[in-house]
Structure formats: C-alpha cells, structure tokens
Amino acid sequence: MSTVTVESTTHHQEHGDAHQEHHHHETFITKYVFSQDHKTIAKQFLVTGIIWAIIGGLFSVIFRLQLGNPESTYPWLEDLLGHWAKGGKLQPEFYYALVTMHGTILVFFVLTAGLSGTFANFLIPLQIGARDMASPMLNMLSYWFFFLASVIMMSSLFVQTGPASGGWTIYPPLSALGEASMGSKIGMDLWLISMAMFIVSSLLGGLNYITTILNMRTKGMSMTRMPLTVWALFFTAVLGVLSFPVLLSGAILLLFDRNLGTSFYLSDIVVAGKILPNEGGSAILFQHLFWFLGHPEVYIILLPAMGMSSEILSVNSRKPIFGYMAMVASLFAITILAFLVWAHHMFVTGLNPFLGSVFVLLTLLIAVPSAIKVFNWLTTLWRGNIRFTPAMLFAIGFVSLFISGGLTGIFLGNSALDIHLHDTYFVIAHFHIVMGVASFFGMFAGVYHWYPKMFGRYLNNTLAYIHFWVTIIGAYLIFWPMHYEGLAGMPRRYYDFSNWESFKMFGGLNEFISVVALVVFAVQILFVINFFYSIWKGRKVKDQNPWEANTLEWTTPIRPGHGNWPGDIPEVHRWPYDYSKDGKDFIPQDVPVGADESKH
Amino acid sequence: METELIQNKNKIHPHKFTLWVAIGSIVMMFAGLTSAYIVKRSQANWQTFEIPVLFWYSTAIILLSSFTMHFSLKSFKERLMDKYRKGMLITMLLGVLFIITQYLGFRDFWNAGMTLQAGVSYSFLYVIVGLHAVHVLGGVTAIIVMSLKAFGTRKKSYSVVPVELISTYWHFVDILWVYLLIFLMMIK
Numbered sequence: 001m002s003t004v005t006v007e008s009t010t011h012h013q014e015h016g017d018a019h020q021e022h023h024h025h026e027t028f029i030t031k032y033v034f035s036q037d038h039k040t041i042a043k044q045f046l047v048t049g050i051i052w053a054i055i056g057g058l059f060s061v062i063f064r065l066q067l068g069n070p071e072s073t074y075p076w077l078e079d080l081l082g083h084w085a086k087g088g089k090l091q092p093e094f095y096y097a098l099v100t101m102h103g104t105i106l107v108f109f110v111l112t113a114g115l116s117g118t119f120a121n122f123l124i125p126l127q128i129g130a131r132d133m134a135s136p137m138l139n140m141l142s143y144w145f146f147f148l149a150s151v152i153m154m155s156s157l158f159v160q161t162g163p164a165s166g167g168w169t170i171y172p173p174l175s176a177l178g179e180a181s182m183g184s185k186i187g188m189d190l191w192l193i194s195m196a197m198f199i200v201s202s203l204l205g206g207l208n209y210i211t212t213i214l215n216m217r218t219k220g221m222s223m224t225r226m227p228l229t230v231w232a233l234f235f236t237a238v239l240g241v242l243s244f245p246v247l248l249s250g251a252i253l254l255l256f257d258r259n260l261g262t263s264f265y266l267s268d269i270v271v272a273g274k275i276l277p278n279e280g281g282s283a284i285l286f287q288h289l290f291w292f293l294g295h296p297e298v299y300i301i302l303l304p305a306m307g308m309s310s311e312i313l314s315v316n317s318r319k320p321i322f323g324y325m326a327m328v329a330s331l332f333a334i335t336i337l338a339f340l341v342w343a344h345h346m347f348v349t350g351l352n353p354f355l356g357s358v359f360v361l362l363t364l365l366i367a368v369p370s371a372i373k374v375f376n377w378l379t380t381l382w383r384g385n386i387r388f389t390p391a392m393l394f395a396i397g398f399v400s401l402f403i404s405g406g407l408t409g410i411f412l413g414n415s416a417l418d419i420h421l422h423d424t425y426f427v428i429a430h431f432h433i434v435m436g437v438a439s440f441f442g443m444f445a446g447v448y449h450w451y452p453k454m455f456g457r458y459l460n461n462t463l464a465y466i467h468f469w470v471t472i473i474g475a476y477l478i479f480w481p482m483h484y485e486g487l488a489g490m491p492r493r494y495y496d497f498s499n500w501e502s503f504k505m506f507g508g509l510n511e512f513i514s515v516v517a518l519v520v521f522a523v524q525i526l527f528v529i530n531f532f533y534s535i536w537k538g539r540k541v542k543d544q545n546p547w548e549a550n551t552l553e554w555t556t557p558i559r560p561g562h563g564n565w566p567g568d569i570p571e572v573h574r575w576p577y578d579y580s581k582d583g584k585d586f587i588p589q590d591v592p593v594g595a596d597e598s599k600h
Numbered sequence: 601m602e603t604e605l606i607q608n609k610n611k612i613h614p615h616k617f618t619l620w621v622a623i624g625s626i627v628m629m630f631a632g633l634t635s636a637y638i639v640k641r642s643q644a645n646w647q648t649f650e651i652p653v654l655f656w657y658s659t660a661i662i663l664l665s666s667f668t669m670h671f672s673l674k675s676f677k678e679r680l681m682d683k684y685r686k687g688m689l690i691t692m693l694l695g696v697l698f699i700i701t702q703y704l705g706f707r708d709f710w711n712a713g714m715t716l717q718a719g720v721s722y723s724f725l726y727v728i729v730g731l732h733a734v735h736v737l738g739g740v741t742a743i744i745v746m747s748l749k750a751f752g753t754r755k756k757s758y759s760v761v762p763v764e765l766i767s768t769y770w771h772f773v774d775i776l777w778v779y780l781l782i783f784l785m786m787i788k
Contacts, residue, residue: 134614203625211618241621245629253636253727262716262723264640280645280720285636292632 026562034144036136037562041143042122043454046447048150049114050528056105061521063098066090068514070496084162092495093182096165099493100183101157103168104191106436108198109153111301113146115443116240117202119304120209120233122450126553127227129218129570131563134211138204145201149194156190164191167493169290172265172283176257179271189258192251199244199251206244209237218552220572224328225589227551227576228321231328232307235335236300243296243339250289257281284349291342298435299338303331305442306373306402309395311576312449313377315549316392317384318585320577323376330369337366347415348422356415363413370406374399385580389547390464391449397472398441404476405434408483423493426486429479437475444468447531452546456559457538463530467523474520478513485509550576550588619765623772626735630728630776634783637724641787647719648788651781654705655729658698659781662736665694666774673767677760684763688743691770695740702733725784732780735773742766 035041062081065074073088084094121139125132133139156163165183166174174180175188213234217226226234253264257278265286266278314321321327343351343359351359377399386392408430411417421427444467451459490503497503497510545554555570570590578587582598640646672687706726714722746762 134618138618203622207618207621207625210621211614215612215614215617241625242628245625246632249629249632249636249731252731253633256716256723256727260716262727263720264636264723267645280640280643282640282643285639288639289632289636 034140036132036140038121038125038133038136038139039454039560039562039564041139042118044143045113045117045121045146046454048147049110049118050531052105052109052114052150053524054528056102056110057521057524059098059102059105061518062090063095063102064514064517066095066495067497068511070498093165094162095495096167096181096493097162097183097187100165100167101163104153104164107168107297107301108195109146109150111436111439111443112202112240112297113198115439115446116233116236116300116304117143117146117205118443119229119308119446119450120205120237122454123229123553124209124212124233125216126453126556126560126564127230127551127576128213128216128221129552129572130212130216131565131569133208134216135208139208142201142204142208145197145204149197149201152190152194152197156187156194159186159190161185161187163187169287169294170254171290172254172257172286173269176254176265177269177271177276178258189255192255192258195251196248199248202240202244206237206241209233210241213237218569218572221552221589224325225572225575227307228310228324228327228331229304229307231331232303232310235331236303239296239300239303239335239338243293243300246289247293250286250293253289254286284346287346287349288342291345292339294345295342296338298431299334301435301439302402302442303334305398305439305445306331308442308446308449309398310377310380311551312391312395312445313380313399314577314579315449315547316387316389316395317381318387318579319380319384320579320581321376322379322382323372324575324577326372327376330372333369334366337362337369341366344413344415344418347418353415360413360415364410366413367406367410370402374403374406389448390459390461390468391445393465393468394441394445394448397468398438398445400472401433401438401441401475405430405432405438409434420489421486423491424486425482425490425492428492429482429486432482433475433479437479441472444471444527449547450553451534452541452558453553453556455535455538456541457534458541458546459534459538460530463526467527467530470523471520474516474523477516478520481509481513545588548586550578550586552589555588555590613761615761615765616768619768623769626772626776630731630780633724633728633731634780637728637783638787640720640724645720647721649709649714649721649725651725651784652705652709654701654708655781658701658705659777661694661698661701662774662777665691665698666771668694669767669770673760673763676763679758685747688747692740692743695736695743695770698736699733699740702729706730728780728784732773732777735776739766739770739773742769 030036032040035044062077065072065077074085075088077085077090078088081090081094084091084097090098121133124130153163161182163183164170164175164187165181166188170188170191174184176184178185178188213226213230217223253262256262257264257266261278263278263281265283266276266281267283268279269276310321310327341359341363343355344363347356347359381396408426412421412427412430448459448464451457485503485506488502488506490497490506498507541558544558547554552570552572556564557566572589573592574587574589576589579585581587582594668687668691672684672691675681675683675687706729709722709725710716716723716726743766746766
C-alpha cells in the first residue's frame with residue numbers, strides 16, 4: 001500500500017483524466033442527462049434549483065409591487081399574466097397563489113432540493129473519499145423524481161383556475177374543499193401530486209446520503225475525521241428520511257378528503273349557506289401532521305448551510321474550527337430537538353396550555369446548541385488570518401443573519417408573546433432572515449467556494465462582491481422594518497393594507513421595502529449571469545487546491561471524471577482542520593502524521 | 601491488508617443498509633398514521649368497529665409466507681436452487697393471496713355499511729390497511745422482477761444480496777401487519 005502524499009496527488013493531476021478507473025463508454029445522454037455520476041447529478045440539482053429560484057423570486061417581486069403600491073396599475077403585468085392582472089392590477093386570487101407558490105418553491109424546490117440535493121450529492125463522495133454514492137441508480141432516480149415534481153408544479157401555474165393558493169402550509173379546509181377558492185381546485189391536486197413526487201425524490205436521496213456516509217468512507221476516514229459539511233448533510237438526511245414520510249401520510253389523507261369523500265380533516269362546514277355532509281374530522285390533525293415535517297424541514301434547510309459555513313470559515317480564517325466535537329454534538333442536539341417542537345407553530349389553535357408550555361421549553365432549548373454554534377464560529381474567526389473571498393463573506397453573512405433571525409425566534413417561542421405576534425409580519429421577518437436568507441447565504445457561500453471544483457473555472461470576483469454587499473444590505477433593509485410592522489399587528493398574507501386606518505402609516509415603509517426587494521432581485525440576476533457565463537468563459541483553475549484546503553475533494557484532478565480519483569483513493573491520516581499547525585499553513589487530510597507532530 | 605479485509609467482512613452491504621433506513625422511513629409513515637388515529641379517537645363522533653374476520657386469514661397467510669421466504673433464502677444459501685425457486689414462488693403466491701383476502705375483508709366491511717365515507721374510523725382502517733397492502737404488493741412486484749431477471753440473462757448471478765434484501769423487506773411487512781392488527785384490536 002503506497003502512502004499518498006501531497007506530491008503524489010499533484011502527480012495524479014498531471015496524468016489527467018486519461019486513467020479513469022470507471023472508464024466506460026458514455027454518450028451525451030448518459031453523461032449529461034441520465035447521468036449516474038454524483039457530480040453531474042449535483043449540477044442538475046443546482047441548475048434546476050436556480051431556475052426555480054428565479055421563478056420564486058420573481059413571484060415575490062410581483063406581489064411586492066402590489067404591497068408597495070396598492071393603488072398603482074402596471075399595464076405590462078396584464079401582458080405577462082393575462083386575466084390574473086386585469087387592467088394591470090394583480091387580482092386578489094392570484095396574489096394568494098403567488099404567495100403560496102413563492103413559499104412552496106423556495107422552501108422545497110430551492111432550499112431543500114436545490115441546496116441539500118446539490119451539495120449532498122457533490123460533497124459527500126468527494127469529502128469522504130468515495131468513487132460515487134452507494135447507489136448511483138437511486139441517486140439518478142432521486143433527481144428525476146425531483147424533475148417530475150418540478151414539471152407538475154410548473155404545469156399547475158398554467159391551469160385555468162391557477163395554482164394552489166391556500167398558503168404553503170396548505171391547511172384544510174381551504175386545501176381540502178375544491179369550492180373554497182380558485183386555487184383549491186385542480187391547482188391543489190397538482191400541488192399534492194407534485195409534492196408526493198418530491199417526497200419520493202428526497203427520500204431516495206436521503207437513503208443514499210446516509211448509506212454512503214456510513215458505509216463508503218475511505219480508509220482512515222473515521223466519523224470524527226469527517227468535515228463538518230458531511231456531518232451536517234448526514235443529520236439533514238436523517239431529518240428528511242424520518243419526517244417527510246409523515247408529511248406524505250398527511251398528504252394522502254388530504255387527497256382522500258379531496259377526492260374520495262372522507263372526513264379526516266373536515267367537520268361541520270358551511271359553504272355558501274350549504275352544510276357539507278362531512279363530520280368527525282379535525283383540521284388541527286392536519287396541522288400536527290404537517291408541522292411534524294414542517295419544523296424539521298426548517299433544519300433540513302438550515303443544517304447544510306451551517307455545515308458549509310463551518311468549513312468555509314475555517315479554511316478562510318486559516319485556523320482549525322473551534323470546538324469540532326461541540327459542533328457535531330450541537331448538530332445532533334438540533335436534530336433531536338427538531339422533532340420535539342412542532343407544536344410551537346400551533347400555540348393559537350386551542351392547544352392545551354400545559355402542553356404549550358412544554359413546547360415552549362423545548363423550543364427555547366434549541367437556543368443552546370444554536371448559541372454553541374455561533375460561539376464556535378466567532379471563535380474560529382477570532383484572530384484568524386482572514387481571507388475575504390466571496391465565499392467567506394457569504395459565510396460570515398450567514399452567521400450574522402443566523403444571529404439576527406435566531407434572536408427573534410426566542411420571542412416567538414414564548415407562547416404568551418406568540419399570541420400577539422402569530423401570523424404577523426414579525427413571523428415573516430423572523431423566518432425569512434433565519435431560514436430563508438441565511439440558508440441562501442450558506443448556499444451562495446457553497447457555490448462560490450466549490451464552483452472551481454464543479455466547473456474547473458472561477459466566478460467573477462467583482463460581480464461576486466457586488467452580489468454580496470447588495471444582498472446583505474438589502475436583506476436587512478427588507479426584513480428589519482417588518483419586525484416593527486409585525487409588532488404593530490400587521491398581519492401576513494393580506495392583499496391590501498390601505499383599507500385599514502391602523503396600517504396606513506406603513507404605506508411608505510411598504511413601498512420602500514418593495515423598491516429594495518426589486519434591487520436585491522436584480523442583483524440575484526447578476527449572480528445568475530455570472531454563474532452561467534463563468535461555466536464557459538470564467539478564469540480557468542490552474543491550481544489543484546485553489547483555497548489551500550485540507551479536505552479530500554481538492555486531491556482530485558481539477559476536472560475529476562466519473563470515479564473521482566484516477567488512481568487509488570487517498571488514505572486519510574488526520575482530521576480536516578489542521579490549519580496553521582507546527583509552522584505549516586495547512587496539512588491536507590491525506591498527509592501522514594509526522595513523528596514529532598503536535599496534537600491538535 | 602488483512603485488517604482491511606476483516607473490516608469489509610464485518611461491514612454491512614450498502615444496499616442492505618439502505619433498505620434498513622428505508623424501513624425506518626416507512627415506519628415513520630405508519631407511526632404518523634397510527635398516531636393520527638389515536639388523536640382522532642379521543643375526539644367526538646368516533647365509531648368503534650371490529651376488524652373483518654377475513655383479516656385473520658390474511659394474518660395466517662402472511663405469517664406462513666414469512667416461513668416460506670425464510671426457507672427459500674436458506675435453500676439459496678445452500679445452493680439448492682430448485683427448492684429456492686419453489687419457495688419464492690409459494691411466497692409470492694401467498695403474498696397475492698394475502699392481498700385477495702384483504703380485498704374480500706374490505707368488501708364485507710363495506711357491504712355491512714361501513715363504507716369509506718361513513719365514518720372517520722372506517723376511513724382510517726381503509727387508508728392504513730390499504731397502504732400496508734400496497735407495500736405487500738411492492739414486495740410481490742420485487743419478487744417478480746427478480747425472477748424475470750434470473751430468467752432473462754444468460755449470466756447466472758449467485759449473489760445472495762438481492763435475495764436477502766427481499767427477504768428482509770418481506771419479514772418487515774409481515775411484522776408491520778402484526779403491529780397494525782394488534783394496534784387496531786387494542787385501540788378502538
């Protein structure tokens with residue numbers, strides 16, 4: 001067994017892609033479409049996610065136009081949306097559809113599939129030293145189920161009665177009764193079918209990620225030598241595999257209620273003066289089933305961002321991550337607690353107050369592992385030799401947003417305060433900052449950091465810096481004022497606030513938020529242009545390890561083929577965070593431990 | 601090298617591991633449904649019911665099929681291919697018989713006035729038991745696919761892994777059925 005050192009890995013690189021172990025004949029279809037290479041599947045997830053992000057973002061811009069200037073009309077909107085914007089004014093029904101689809105798209109299609117689908121696929125085999133996933137076939141199916149879900153969800157945008165419009169949480173009875181609203185008709189059925197496909201996709205992916213991490217690690221890669229990205233993606237997969245099936249069972253019951261006349265969620269309902277025959281059901285039951293997924297879902301979105309930020313902060317501070325085991329333990333604690341706090345979304349449903357206080361306690365407990373993580377991120381940065389690469393800026397931005405958004409979680413976790421704040425803009429501000437924008441920052445950090453590994457080229461730095469600064473300032477300008485609106489009682493999901501005397505004073509503020517939202521959206525388009533332009537025209541990567549990082553993905557050739565390493569898979573001798581140790585700037589994981597080396 | 605081989609020997613096959621995680625996932629789905637059942641039961645308008653008599657027959661059938669599956673796997677490991685094929689065939693037929701008795705049980709239940717829409721408790725029975733039957737059907741399909749593959753290729757595969765996978769899954773749906781039966785009997 002030859003020992004693999006830095007020298008020998010650069011040697012591999014010279015040989016290039018010619019010596020692929022998994023060398024087999026590949027056509028365009030098997031290489032780029034029905035690919036079983038985890039790296040290609042990752043890029044498929046990423047590109048699909050970007051397309052969805054543009055659509056979902058555009059939706060928010062359109063409904064922000066309505067919220068910012070409820071009196072104005074936009075003739076071009078009618079050209080774009082037809083009868084949904086008659087006379088250039090967004091129709092209320094379509095406003096609700098936009099809000100619903102914005103949530104659905106961003107939560108599931110972008111920040112679940114686009115984020116963990118991309119990076120779990122890309123990083124797990126590369127960072128643990130595996131040639132591919134445990135089952136490349138299931139992995140491919142995972143993407144194509146996601147694609148199918150995307151096609152169905154996309155088609156629901158074009159049906160005559162419009163897409164689902166009962167909110168992304170699809171509470172019954174609004175979602176259970178076709179006659180409840182325009183979006184409760186065929187749009188809702190398509191939503192449910194699409195989500196069923198999506199759940200299958202995410203389960204197939206999750207099974208694969210867990211098996212790969214536990215079974216396919218290279219020699220020497222013990223669990224405690226795994227990079228924190230892999231740990232985070234592991235816990236994400238565990239959360240998904242255990243919580244998505246519960247949403248599936250809730251969705252199946254809902255499909256029965258909608259189409260087969262059962263009454264799981266329906267009871268004593270009067271629609272337009274007519275009493276419905278359904279009795280014995282409970283709408284609250286759906287909320288329990290939904291939020292048993294819904295809350296873990298928040299962490300499914302957030303954990304990959306945490307893992308990637310940890311890695312990027314350490315690499316670009318040239319310092320070991322502070323408190324590695326504490327980081328793993330806090331990820332574990334968050335995973336457990338994620339399953340035990342769902343009812344904090346339901347404080348105002350008539351929940352038993354004693355039960356409520358149990359959920360308050362469990363919810364506030366999440367502050368402990370979260371605080372440990374924040375402390376460790378800050379201490380990793382502390383006196384580091386910081387390189388402000390775009391990825392690093394986004395990772396720091398992630399920490400900032402996680403703190404700002406996390407703090408308001410402590411307000412909302414209190415059942416007494418939540419009674420006032422429930423369903424107001426305070427909630428909107430809270431979860432957009434802590435889960436939406438923060439996870440986006442984690443995702444951007446990941447894209448900027450691993451782009452050279454994905455495409456063998458760099459993104460344009462100037463555009464990246466513009467992207468970062470406008471986005472972070474814009475995110476705070478958009479969501480910070482919403483806290484005040486929420487405290488004043490301004491409810492979410494309303495179509496037009498100008499009818500209420502008490503909210504009239506926010507007219508100017510709402511307009512300001514809308515303008516900033518437009519600017520931030522424009523900058524995201526700049527990022528998308530940068531992304532696609534750089535795939536073909538970006539500066540070429542010349543250095544095998546451009547960020548001078550320790551993890552295994554940088555021991556592969558600049559453009560790794562299927563199988564990742566041309567020769568043997570490197571053997572691992574140390575943890576991934578040996579930065580600034582014994583006078584050396586960094587020591588990659590595949591370098592054997594020296595005789596007189598100090599412990600980390 | 602020696603230690604590496606031993607390590608690999610002790611390691612569980614990735615596909616088997618994937619199956620175990622998938623089983624955990626399926627368990628969560630049924631845990632979701634049965635806890636929804638418990639929550640509903642404590643509320644008004646709950647009607648109790650006796651499970652259809654035919655379900656006892658299906659219980660006997662699926663338990664028996666677990667035995668035939670076990671012997672089939674054992675024969676495969678001993679390379680008694682004829683016995684293995686017969687065992688698989690019987691298991692599959694028992695699986696189909698299970699689904700038929702379930703269907704007939706439901707038909708009696710339905711004809712006694714306990715239709716899908718008549719009450720939430722009945723709806724739950726149809727959904728929970730029906731979803732389990734879908735999983736049994738999945739197992740039957742897997743056996744058929746595996747058999748077709750065995751006939752279809754000239755290359756003979758003697759890997760025990762696919763057989764073990766199906767066997768594990770089959771025992772799982774069996775145990776799941778026993779759990780559901782006890783659950784539906786105890787909690788009315």
